[in-house]
Every structure is written in C-alpha cells, then in structure tokens.
Amino acid sequence: METKPPEEMLATGQPTIVYFSSVSENTHKFVQKTGVANVRIPLKTAEEPPIMHAPYVLCVPSYGRPGGAGSIPPQAVKFLNQPQNREHLVGVIGAGNTNFGDLYCIAAEKVATKCGVPLLFKFELMGTQEDVQKVQEGLEEFWIQNSLYPASA
Numbered sequence: 342m343e344t345k346p347p348e349e350m351l352a353t354g355q356p357t358i359v360y361f362s363s364v365s366e367n368t369h370k371f372v373q374k375t376g377v378a379n380v381r382i383p384l385k386t387a388e389e390p391p392i393m394h395a396p397y398v399l400c401v402p403s404y405g406r407p408g409g410a411g412s413i414p415p416q417a418v419k420f421l422n423q424p425q426n427r428e429h430l431v432g433v434i435g436a437g438n439t440n441f442g443d444l445y446c447i448a449a450e451k452v453a454t455k456c457g458v459p460l461l462f463k464f465e466l467m468g469t470q471e472d473v474q475k476v477q478e479g480l481e482e483f484w485i486q487n488s489l490y491p492a493s494a
C-alpha cells in the first residue's frame with residue numbers, strides 16, 4: 342500500500358499548524374493540546390522539510406543569541422526556503438518566554454514581517470488553557486474570514 346507523506350494526508354482544508362519544536366518540546370506539547378491538524382518540522386536540519394500543499398499557519402519558538410540575532414530556528418528557515426511552503430503560509434503563531442523582554446516571540450515577528458502574513462497569537466512555553474482555546478477558536482474564525490475552507494461541491 343502506498344504511504345502518503347503527512348502533508349498530503351493533511352491537505353484536508355481544515356486549519357493546520359506546521360511547527361518546529363526543539364528537544365524541550367514546549368511547542369510540541371502546546372500544539373498537541375489544541376487538537377488542530379498539525380505537521381512537525383524535523384528536529385535534524387539535515388532531514389528534508391515537509392512540503393505543504395494547502396494553507397497552514399507556522400508555529401515557531403524563538404531561539405535568539407544575545408541581541409536577538411539568529412532567533413529563527415534553522416530548521417524553520419530551511420522549511421520556509423521551499424517556495425511552496427511560503428506560498429501556502431497564511432499566518433504565524435509565536436512561542437517564547439516573556440523573560441526575553443522586547444525579544445519575546447521575536448522569531449515569529451520576523452517571519453510574519455518577512456513573509457507578509459499576520460502574527461495571529463503569542464504564547465509562553467507550553468501555553469495556558471486560555472491560549473489553547475484562543476488558538477482553537479481563532480484559527481476556525483481565521484479560516485472562515487479568509488475563505489480558506491474549500492468550497493463544498
């Protein structure tokens with residue numbers, strides 16, 4: 342039997358989150374709590390990134406050096422370097438830690454600005470129940486408002 346890559350199985354027209362999460366897995370735990378369809382970017386930069394064929398939002402933690410340089414994880418940069426992935430990106434969710442002050446969720450801010458899409462939500466570490474609910478409801482609303490659900494036959 343043919344095994345489809347996860348991104349094809351997820352081209353369902355439903356709200357979808359593509360995310361990167363390091364070994365600390367805060368972002369992974371948050372995304373799983375939302376129950377939203379999701380695809381994980383591989384931890385190893387050498388691995389091939391998923392290729393998206395339908396609209397999705399990118400959920401990305403910040404990993405800055407002092408001064409904020411290099412805050413976007415290289416795995417997420419590699420994923421976004423694929424033209425199809427930039428084409429289907431409709432928004433960004435930022436993960437971070439407010440201890441970083443002005444640099445809170447700086448990676449998500451940079452991606453949103455560079456790719457010309459809105460920064461929809463920010464959350465700290467693995468997020469609160471309120472964050473989970475905001476993302477669940479907010480993504481449904483965003484998909485409706487932007488006509489991202491496929492037209493029914």
Ligand SMILES: Cc1cc2nc3c(=O)[nH]c(=O)nc-3n(C[C@H](O)[C@H](O)[C@H](O)COP(=O)(O)O)c2cc1C
Pocket residue numbers: 361362363364365366367368369402403404405406409412436437438439441444445446447465466467
């Ligand atoms: C070295 C390092 C640098 C970080 N830099 C930032 C930062 O600039 N801004 C921010 O909001 N959070 C920053 N964080 C916090 C992480 O984004 C936060 O812990 C996030 O939940 C990690 O997600 P993950 O466990 O899924 O990889 C940093 C964490 C580390 C370890």
